[in-house]
Amino acid sequence: MSSTTEDYLKQILVASLDRPEEPVSPGLLAERMGLTPGTITSMMKTLEGTGLVKYIPRRGVSLTENGRSQAVAVLRRHRLIELFLVEVLDLDWVHVHDEAEVLEHAFSERILARIDEILGHPLSDPHGDPIPRTDGSIPEILDRPLSELESGGKLRVTRVDHHEAAFLEFLGNSGITPGTAVRIGRRDHQAGTLVLQ
Secondary structure (H helix, E strand, O other), X not given: OOHHHHHHHHHHHHHHOOOOOOOEOHHHHHHHHOOXXXXXXXXXXXXXXXXXXXXXXXXXEEEOHXXXXXXXXXXXXXXXXXXXXXXXXXXXXXXXXXXXXHHOOOOOHHHHHHHHHHOOOOOEOOOOOEOOOOOOOOOOOOOOOHHHOOOOOEEEOOOOOOOOXXXXXXXXXXXXXXXXXXXXXXEEOOOOEEEEO
């Protein structure tokens, strides 16, 4: 399977985790992948011919059982590699997403199994995203976005659902990483901001 196909399948899977029963729109995939909706639609038609996806014009795309299995394997590889880069190679969590995007297509299952063993069979990557299990299941995400929580509430950051390097660097410099205990301070609904202590 080509790295391009793997990238598409992984993006469809990740985009569908919040609403697994609904097709993923070409517009959402285009936004996630930095491509045009036309390019996405063309690729969806190609992937449908391989039996990896089911494409419904003007509605979106969903993974077939085989497509989901392939996508979960790529996502597992990606997230284990991210954690390996942070925990073993001591790279900053800011940069590991882009590195894992390249490496996820090059690591064999034997190397991946060894990485999993060395890391002690971890449950999440450096950003707090769940690592799919070897049986293909993905642990359910039970956290809630900060935007849904009230001022004064205490919580522990479990996941950062954003991989842009500048934003991750800002969070890291502010001491906000998965595992950090915080209290929600002042909130400005008009500006869409909140203060964490």
